[in-house]
Amino acid sequence: MSAAAPNSELRLVVLGRTRDGKRPEGSAILGLQDSELGTDPETTQLCSKHRGEAAGRQVVVVSSPAWFSPDCDPKDRRRHISSFLSLSSPGPHAFLLCVPVNDSADAESKALDVLEELLGPSAVSANTIVLFTHTEELEEDERMEDYLVTWRKDLGALVGRCGDRYHTLETRGGDEEAERRAVEELLEKVEQAVTESGTPHFSCRLYEEAEERVRQKQAELVSPADGNTTEEEMEAVRDEAERSVDDLDVDVESFFSSVSVSPSSSAPWFLWEWWEKLAGWMRRLPKLVRREALLGALVGLFVGGPFGGMMGATVGSVAVEVGRRKTQKNK
Structure with a gap:
């Protein structure tokens, strides 16, 4: 088999920051409710696995915490990576990297660096799809590619x-039909990526190790006397075996210390720190003034000093007024 057939099981690994106040991507794909995902803080900080049907396909979604965050404890990072590997073994059909459109993508870029080092370049180039979030920040008629x-x-x-x-x-307006089409289009993109890769699913040395460990644990959990084990019981045993593997040989800290931080590594650290603060401030502004204020803030940032602040404020105000007049003229 060279690609995932439409009716076969698709395994997806969701990586990245969750959307505050919104349904996580895993639940959006499978149509799960919050009560089905669990809201216990300790539970939500662990990798999770859910099965369901979406767009006529059997889908498995493995969601992983943002282990690539600099705030993540090294021990937790290793445990999270081992967990999503075992939960998605023998290998996923796609990694879905969640990236907010209104924030720095520095952490997600580093996650791609680590995936390349840990699993091989094809994990990123052939098997990863960027899943943009917070797209309500875009103007209503603004296309993502623009x-x-x-x-x-x-x-x-x-x-x-x-x-x-x-x-x-x-989707805008909570249109259920549009949401259904968005999920169907995502799964079609996953299947297209699998077809282009020429392999049934992604695999590498670490996934082979994870699958071997899961099978060993599975054999330990099934007694030879259990000859009449049902398919549902075997599935439950498999799930338990996958959850028990959390200590694979992943030397992630050496990767984190060696990989470069792109695309912002060429910028001085203090400028990027100011940019992150600016991005957080911009999210609270009305869309009409968002870009105009950004222009003014950038002018003030790079000119510097009291004069830079006054110049930035003037540029921002003029840009806002021009934008308002253009909007009124088009009405």
């Missing part, structure tokens, strides 16, 4: 590393 080219070339570079594959599950 946004990437005009405003966020750093996000465009991230997409380029993933074979130019990207998608969003977010």
Whole structure:
């Protein structure tokens, strides 16, 4: 088999930051409710696995915490990576990297660096799809491809590393039919990526090790006397075996110390720190003034000093007024 058939099981690994106040991507794909996902803080900080049907396909979604965050404890990081590997063994059909369109993608870029070092370059170039979140920040008639080219070339570079594959599950107005189509289009992109890769699913040395460990644990859990074990019981045993593997030989800390931070590594650290603060402030502004204020803030940042602040404020105000007059004229 060279590709995932439409009716076969698709295994997806969701990586990245969760959307505050919104349904996680895993639940959006499978149509799960919050009560089915669990809301216990200790539970939500662990890798999780859910099965379901989506767009006529059997789908398994493995969701992993943001282990690539600098705030993640090294021991937890190793445990999270071992866990998502075992839960998605013998290998996923796609990694879905969640990236907010309104924030720095520095952490997600580093996650791709680590995936390449840990699992091999094809894990990123052939088997990863960027899943954009917070797309409500875009203007109503603004296309994602235009946004990437005009405003966020750093996000465009991230997409380029993933074979130019990207998608969003977010729709405006809560249209259920549009949400269903968004999920169906995502799964079609996953199947297309599998077809182009020429393999049934992604695999590498670590996934082979994870699968071997899972099978060993599975054999330990099944007694030879259990000759009449049902398919449902074997599935439960398999799930238990997968959850028990959390100590694979992953030397992630050496990767974190060796990989470069792109695409922002060429910028001085203090400028990127200011940019992150600016991005957080921009999210609280109305969309009409978002870009105009950004222009003014950048002028003030790079000119510097009291004069820079006054110049930035003036540029921002003029840009806002021009934008308002243009909007009124078009009405």
